[in-house]
Amino acid sequence: MKKIVWSNKSNGQLCITIPKDSGIKEGDVVNISKDKITRIVYSPITADLFHYGHLRMLELANEQGDLHICGVLTDEAIKSYKAEPIASLKERMAIVSALRPVDMIMVQKSKDPTDNLKQIRDNFPHTKIILVYGSDWKEIPGTDFIKNIGGEIFQPDYYDKLSTKKVLQKMLKLKK
Numbered sequence: 001m002k003k004i005v006w007s008n009k010s011n012g013q014l015c016i017t018i019p020k021d022s023g024i025k026e027g028d029v030v031n032i033s034k035d036k037i038t039r040i041v042y043s044p045i046t047a048d049l050f051h052y053g054h055l056r057m058l059e060l061a062n063e064q065g066d067l068h069i070c071g072v073l074t075d076e077a078i079k080s081y082k083a084e085p086i087a088s089l090k091e092r093m094a095i096v097s098a099l100r101p102v103d104m105i106m107v108q109k110s111k112d113p114t115d116n117l118k119q120i121r122d123n124f125p126h127t128k129i130i131l132v133y134g135s136d137w138k139e140i141p142g143t144d145f146i147k148n149i150g151g152e153i154f155q156p157d158y159y160d161k162l163s164t165k166k167v168l169q170k171m172l173k174l175k176k
Helices: 052-062 075-079 089-097 114-123 143-148 164-175
Strands: 039-045 067-073 104-108 128-132 152-154
Touching (some): 039 052, 052 067, 067 089, 089 104, 128 143, 143 152
Parallel strands (some): 039 067, 039 128
16 A cells, blocks of 8 residues: 655645555554655546546556555646546646555646656656556657656557546537
């Protein structure tokens, strides 16, 4: 089980939240080690009108490493290459952060994830970073940085049955 450390604002202590159904109980000893993370997966996502295609990509991405970080794009970043999102950044971040295959989220301020990848690299300098984009992306932002640090690019097959565009088209048909 992977968990993200958070800061308790009332006392400044670092904490993790362990789900009730994890099998871990009060008094158990757990081992927490940053050194055990050898492969970090980073997947940028808009997560607007979240659907099974998004979930499938995140599940496949999660299988590639020890820690899966999702970069949720800001409205401005999304508008730089496609239509304005329907859900707000806050709403989209809430959805993504609640998903089991995602260990951590970051705000991604541009289409290019390089700034976030650099932050990850600074925090985990000896870790391989795997950048994930669907196979529908021909030019992958962040490729130069990933190649320079010896990382990998993983492109799971695009789930053609569902896309935001297809969901919207179906909704418009139903309205008639």
